[in-house]
Amino acid sequence: MAADQEKVTRFLGRVVADGGAAMAGLCTSIGDRLGIYAAMAGAGPLTPTQLAVRTGLHERYLREWLAAQVAGEYVRYDPTTDGYLLPDEHAAVLADPTAPTYAAGLFTMLQALYGAEEALVEAFRTGSGVGWEQHGEALFAGTAKFFRPGYAGALVPEWIPAMNGTEQRLREGAEVADVGCGYGYSTMLMAQAYPASRFHGFDFHRPSVEAARRIAVEQELSDRVTFEVAGAQDFPGEGYDLITFFDCLHDMGDPGSALHHAEHALAPDGACMIVEPNVSPDVRANANPIGRAVVSASVAVCLPCALAQHGPQAMGNHAGEEAMRRMADGAGLHHWRLAAESPLNRVYAASR
Ligand SMILES: C[S@@+](CC[C@H](N)C(=O)[O-])C[C@H]1O[C@@H](n2cnc3c(N)ncnc32)[C@H](O)[C@@H]1O
Numbered sequence: 001m002a003a004d005q006e007k008v009t010r011f012l013g014r015v016v017a018d019g020g021a022a023m024a025g026l027c028t029s030i031g032d033r034l035g036i037y038a039a040m041a042g043a044g045p046l047t048p049t050q051l052a053v054r055t056g057l058h059e060r061y062l063r064e065w066l067a068a069q070v071a072g073e074y075v076r077y078d079p080t081t082d083g084y085l086l087p088d089e090h091a092a093v094l095a096d097p098t099a100p101t102y103a104a105g106l107f108t109m110l111q112a113l114y115g116a117e118e119a120l121v122e123a124f125r126t127g128s129g130v131g132w133e134q135h136g137e138a139l140f141a142g143t144a145k146f147f148r149p150g151y152a153g154a155l156v157p158e159w160i161p162a163m164n165g166t167e168q169r170l171r172e173g174a175e176v177a178d179v180g181c182g183y184g185y186s187t188m189l190m191a192q193a194y195p196a197s198r199f200h201g202f203d204f205h206r207p208s209v210e211a212a213r214r215i216a217v218e219q220e221l222s223d224r225v226t227f228e229v230a231g232a233q234d235f236p237g238e239g240y241d242l243i244t245f246f247d248c249l250h251d252m253g254d255p256g257s258a259l260h261h262a263e264h265a266l267a268p269d270g271a272c273m274i275v276e277p278n279v280s281p282d283v284r285a286n287a288n289p290i291g292r293a294v295v296s297a298s299v300a301v302c303l304p305c306a307l308a309q310h311g312p313q314a315m316g317n318h319a320g321e322e323a324m325r326r327m328a329d330g331a332g333l334h335h336w337r338l339a340a341e342s343p344l345n346r347v348y349a350a351s352r
Pocket of ligand 1: 132143181183186233
């Protein structure tokens with residue numbers, strides 16, 4: 001085997017860069033959790049001492065953290081003033097959880113995923129699953145935190161209007177089920193926008209349902225939102241005008257039965273909204289930053305979560321539109337349409 005040394009060196013550089021990014025991710029998570037980015041946002045250049053005063057954190061740690069941020073080009077440094085600056089454009093991605101561009105939730109998820117390595121190694125050997133509930137709380141909170149900005153930016157302004165007729169029904173007063181709702185941010189974004197409607201979030205993971213209930217109380221939405229522990233194949237109620245699945249259908253061991261149950265629970269002219277990652281079933285097409293992150297998450301979370309449910313199907317998160325459409329058709333949802341799209345998600349409308 002005669003490897004081309006130039007290509008070896010180039011690829012070594014790529015892997016070292018990836019390792020550096022993975023190492024730096026811990027610093028990003030710490031900066032997010034401790035509010036360091038938030039303290040730097042809009043503050044202009046700060047010395048480590050000034051940042052320590054603003055955050056109540058230890059100056060020596062902050063100086064080290066800032067050096068790492070400069071090395072990653074997240075923060076700019078001016079040696080003449082010892083000033084560290086978080087540019088406004090970077091603050092929009094790292095400092096403000098309400099910004100549609102906020103992406104720090106990814107690093108909260110990573111904390112849980114790196115912690116799942118032992119369980120995953122064992123699962124690769126045995127073929128068994130790793131259930132959603134086997135992960136640490138950082139996965140549940142991180143998933144919610146990661147997906148929320150995308151939903152906040154597009155769900156009400158773009159995705160619901162793209163579901164023919166649904167927006168009008170929600171304005172007038174509709175019944176909505178949000179299946180696999182996790183912390184329920186999708187449910188609550190809809191509830192805030194359509195006060196005449198009633199929203200029912202379901203998830204089989206009790207701690208997530210409890211978190212969703214707490215957030216609903218904080219947001220004063222308890223009059224129109226409920227959260228219950230229920231599986232996708234047997235959640236209660238019927239006559240729903242809209243049933244949503246946000247980034248969860250592919251995590252289920254029997255997504256076909258989940259859609260079948262949804263079809264039974266829909267009102268006569270109701271519709272399902274199925275939100276899935278925007279990745280391709282052609283593995284070569286996912287060689288880009290989003291594709292890489294999403295498909296890697298499939299290895300760590302989505303596929304093992306589905307396998308742990310011992311269903312007939314463990315799809316992974318990149319089975320693609322055609323596989324989803326066929327499954328919906330088999331469940332009696334014969335009308336299928338790509339309703340909307342974002343860099344991270346594809347939004348399908350499915351109805352009888
Ligand atoms: C990736 S998370 C998405 C959560 C939420 N929809 C969001 O977008 O933030 C997947 C969710 O599906 C839930 N889930 C997985 N399998 C399920 C099943 N069979 N029945 C109900 N919920 C399920 C998990 O508990 C988890 O909350």
